[in-house]
Amino acid sequence: MHHKTAGGPKTAGRVLHSHAGLSLRWYDLFSSVASFGREKLIELAAPAPGEKVLDVGCGTGTLAIAIKPRVGAGEVHGIDASPEMIEVAKKKSAKDRSDIDFQVSLIEALPFSDASFDLVTSSLMLHHLPDGLQAKGLVEIRRVLKPGGRFMAMDFAAQSHSPLGHLLSVFGHSRGERMVDKLTLKLRDAGFSDIESIPTRHKSFAFIRARLPMPKEP
Ligand SMILES: C[S@@+](CC[C@H](N)C(=O)[O-])C[C@H]1O[C@@H](n2cnc3c(N)ncnc32)[C@H](O)[C@@H]1O
Numbered sequence: 206m207h208h209k210t211a212g213g214p215k216t217a218g219r220v221l222h223s224h225a226g227l228s229l230r231w232y233d234l235f236s237s238v239a240s241f242g243r244e245k246l247i248e249l250a251a252p253a254p255g256e257k258v259l260d261v262g263c264g265t266g267t268l269a270i271a272i273k274p275r276v277g278a279g280e281v282h283g284i285d286a287s288p289e290m291i292e293v294a295k296k297k298s299a300k301d302r303s304d305i306d307f308q309v310s311l312i313e314a315l316p317f318s319d320a321s322f323d324l325v326t327s328s329l330m331l332h333h334l335p336d337g338l339q340a341k342g343l344v345e346i347r348r349v350l351k352p353g354g355r356f357m358a359m360d361f362a363a364q365s366h367s368p369l370g371h372l373l374s375v376f377g378h379s380r381g382e383r384m385v386d387k388l389t390l391k392l393r394d395a396g397f398s399d400i401e402s403i404p405t406r407h408k409s410f411a412f413i414r415a416r417l418p419m420p421k422e423p
Contacts, residue, residue, distance in 0.1 A: 213288045216311050219333040220286040221264070242359045242405055242412070243268055246328060247275065249403065249412055250357035255279045256323040259349065261312045261342070262286075262330025266294025266305065272326070273303045282317070284310045312342035320351045327358040332384065339388070343395040353419045356397065360384060362404075362411040385411045 213220065246268070252258050254277040260269040263283030273281045283305060285291050294307040310316050312334070325346045331339055346356055361384050385402045392400050397415035404411055 213286055213309050214311050214314075216286050216313065217335050217338050218262075218286055218312070221290060240267075241407065242410060243271060243328065245405065246326065246357060246359050246412060247272060249414060250324055250326055250355060252276050252279075252324055257321065258282070258324045258326065259284070259315075259317065259322045260326045260328070261315075261346065262327055262333065263294060263307065264290050264328075264330075266290075266297050266307060268326060268328050269294070269305050269307070270298055270301055270303050273305055279323075280306070282306045282308070282322075284308050284312070284315065286311050313338055313345060315345045315349050317349045319348050320354075322349050322354055323351060324355045324357065325350060327356075327360070329360055331358060331360050331388065336387075340391050340394065343391050343397075347395045347397065347417060350417050352417055354417050356392070356415045358388070358413045359405070359410060360388075360413070362409055385413060388413055 250272075252272050252275040254275075256276045256279045258269075258272055258276060258279065258281045260266075260272070260281070260283045263269050263285050264287075266283050269281050269283040281303075283291075283294055284307075285294070286309070288309050291307050291309045294305075298305045298307065308316060312330075331342070334342060350356065389400050389402065392413070392415045396417065398418045400413070400415040402411050402413050
């Protein structure tokens with residue numbers, strides 16, 4: 206099923222819009238839950254001065270804005286399928302005087318060249334994608350990462366496709382398939398190595414970290 210993106214690109218991912226009152230209420234709930242993990246995600250991802258970082262499904266840009274001071278003269282980019290989210294992200298970064306490139310685009314067709322990023326992050330985004338699209342998105346992330354580049358995600362530990370399932374997850378009752386196990390397999394299929402899942406202090410959420418192998422010495 207394709208979702209309307211209110212002037213944005215077509216995707217099978219669930220895109221959040223400001224005119225969808227219910228979606229934005231969910232978004233607020235997710236964002237407040239996500240804030241507990243943001244600093245930990247940055248600590249685990251360890252962005253370093255001079256690095257080039259991409260946040261996929263960046264929403265209103267909070268994570269990208271928090272990463273920017275860590276890379277100094279390096280670059281931070283954020284993409285989201287929702288034009289409304291990107292508009293808010295641009296306003297927030299302008300207010301913060303943060304030099305970040307925010308663009309409306311899709312995880313399944315990233316507008317960046319091969320091997321151009323040191324780190325790709327994703328926060329509460331992958332559960333918005335149906336299985337096939339998740340796999341496609343991970344292949345795109347691999348494409349834009351440099352050899353040895355890192356991927357760092359935070360998401361629901363279990364995947365539920367219903368709003369009720371999400372609500373139960375937020376309050377600690379994991380429902381649905383083990384998202385972390387499925388992601389581990391998909392990351393392996395996409396060519397990642399050193400894949401590890403790291404529990405958060407909230408049992409419904411997990412971090413998942415992976416990296417691309419370095420090319421073999423001749
Ligand atoms: C729950 S929000 C999380 C936003 C932000 N990362 C955070 O932690 O607050 C998920 C985001 O994924 C975006 N999204 C859904 N499908 C997408 C796709 N195919 N490509 C890029 N972004 C997508 C939605 O528009 C939404 O902003």
